[in-house]
Amino acid sequence: MSETPKIFVAGATGLLGGQIVRALLDQGAPVRALVRPGTSEDKKRALTTGDVELVEGDLTDPAERLAEAVGDATTVISAVQGGPEVIVDGQANLLRAAEKAGARRFIPSDFAVDLTKLDDGDNFMIDWRRQAAAARTGTSLDVVSVLNGAFYEVMTGFMELVDWEQGTVSHWGDPDQPLDLTSVADTAAYTAAVALDPAATGTLRFAGEVLSMRQFHEAVQRGSGRTLRLQHLGSADELRAEIARRAAATDNPFEYVALQYQWCMVSGKAKFDNLDNARYPQVKPQSLTDFVRATAPAR
Numbered sequence: 001m002s003e004t005p006k007i008f009v010a011g012a013t014g015l016l017g018g019q020i021v022r023a024l025l026d027q028g029a030p031v032r033a034l035v036r037p038g039t040s041e042d043k044k045r046a047l048t049t050g051d052v053e054l055v056e057g058d059l060t061d062p063a064e065r066l067a068e069a070v071g072d073a074t075t076v077i078s079a080v081q082g083g084p085e086v087i088v089d090g091q092a093n094l095l096r097a098a099e100k101a102g103a104r105r106f107i108p109s110d111f112a113v114d115l116t117k118l119d120d121g122d123n124f125m126i127d128w129r130r131q132a133a134a135a136r137t138g139t140s141l142d143v144v145s146v147l148n149g150a151f152y153e154v155m156t157g158f159m160e161l162v163d164w165e166q167g168t169v170s171h172w173g174d175p176d177q178p179l180d181l182t183s184v185a186d187t188a189a190y191t192a193a194v195a196l197d198p199a200a201t202g203t204l205r206f207a208g209e210v211l212s213m214r215q216f217h218e219a220v221q222r223g224s225g226r227t228l229r230l231q232h233l234g235s236a237d238e239l240r241a242e243i244a245r246r247a248a249a250t251d252n253p254f255e256y257v258a259l260q261y262q263w264c265m266v267s268g269k270a271k272f273d274n275l276d277n278a279r280y281p282q283v284k285p286q287s288l289t290d291f292v293r294a295t296a297p298a299r
Ligand SMILES: NC(=O)c1ccc[n+]([C@@H]2O[C@H](COP(=O)([O-])OP(=O)(O)OC[C@H]3O[C@@H](n4cnc5c(N)ncnc54)[C@H](OP(=O)(O)O)[C@@H]3O)[C@@H](O)[C@H]2O)c1
Pocket: 010, 011, 012, 013, 014, 015, 016, 017, 034, 035, 036, 039, 057, 058, 059, 060, 079, 080, 081, 082, 086, 090, 109, 110, 111, 112, 113, 148, 149, 150, 151, 154
C-alpha cells in the first residue's frame, strides 16, 4: 500500500484536471478521479495510466453519494468548469461531501488571476469563484486556493491576441504593465505540489513568467521565429467601455468574457503582489518562448 495520501480530483476529464492527475502521478501520489456517467471509454483509458482509480459521479449528486466517491482521499482538488450550478452550488456540494468523507483539505477550481483583488462585476466567471469562496466560510476543511494568472495556452489562443495569419499581436492597455502567465502543465505541477505539501495553506500564487505585453510580443516572436506587429487596441479604460458596450448589446456574457479577463490583467487590478514559486523549486516552469517554440503553427 502506498504511503502517500490519496488525492481526489473532480474535473479529471478536463484540460487542467487531466494534467493535474498526471502531475500527481509524476509526484508519486495515488489518485481517485471523478468521471461523469457517460464519459467515453477513450477518455477513461487516457486517465488510467498508473495509480488512478476512477469513480463515477457528478457534482450535483447527493452529498452522501459524492462522499462515497471521495472515500479515503485526504485532499479534494476541484478542476471543474461550468456555470454557477457547478462553480458555486456544485463545489459547495463537493465541499460537504469532502467534510462527510473525512478529507482534510480542499483545493477549489480557482486557477485564475488574483481574484481576491477583484470586485463584483469585473468578471462574471470570477464572481462565481468569489461566491463559492464566501460559501466555504466556516468549513472544517483547510481550503487552499491556487492562482496562476493566465494560461500561456489562453494568451496565445482563446484571447485572440495572436493572429498568425495577419502577423499581429494585439493588446489593450499599457504595453509595459506586468502580467502573470503560466502554462497549463506548470499550473498542474504547482497544484500537485500544493496538494502534497501538508503545510500549504491560504492562497498561493504562481507564474511561469511575469511579462508585459511588449515582452509577450518579443517572446512570441522569439519562439515562433516570426516577425509580428504589436498592435495597440486602446487604453484599459477604453477596454472597460468596450465591455460595457458589448454587455448592453447581448444577453450572452460569454461573448465578452475574454475581454473581462484581459481588463483584469491589463488594468493591473488582478496582478499578483508576490509569487510562491520558490516554495516548490522542484517545479521548473517553462518559459513562454519555449512554449511558443513547441506550439506555434508551422509556416
Ligand atoms: N487562468 C486561465 O487562463 C484559465 C484558463 C482556462 C481555464 N482555467 C480554469 O481552470 C479550471 C478548469 O478549467 P478547464 O479549462 O480545464 O475546464 P474543462 O476542460 O472545460 O473541463 C471541465 C471539467 O469539469 C467537469 N465537470 C463539469 N461539470 C461537472 C459536474 N457537474 N460534475 C462533475 N464534473 C463536472 C468536466 O467533466 P466532463 O468532461 O464530463 O464534461 C471536465 O472534466 C477552471 O477553474 C477554469 O476557470 C483557467
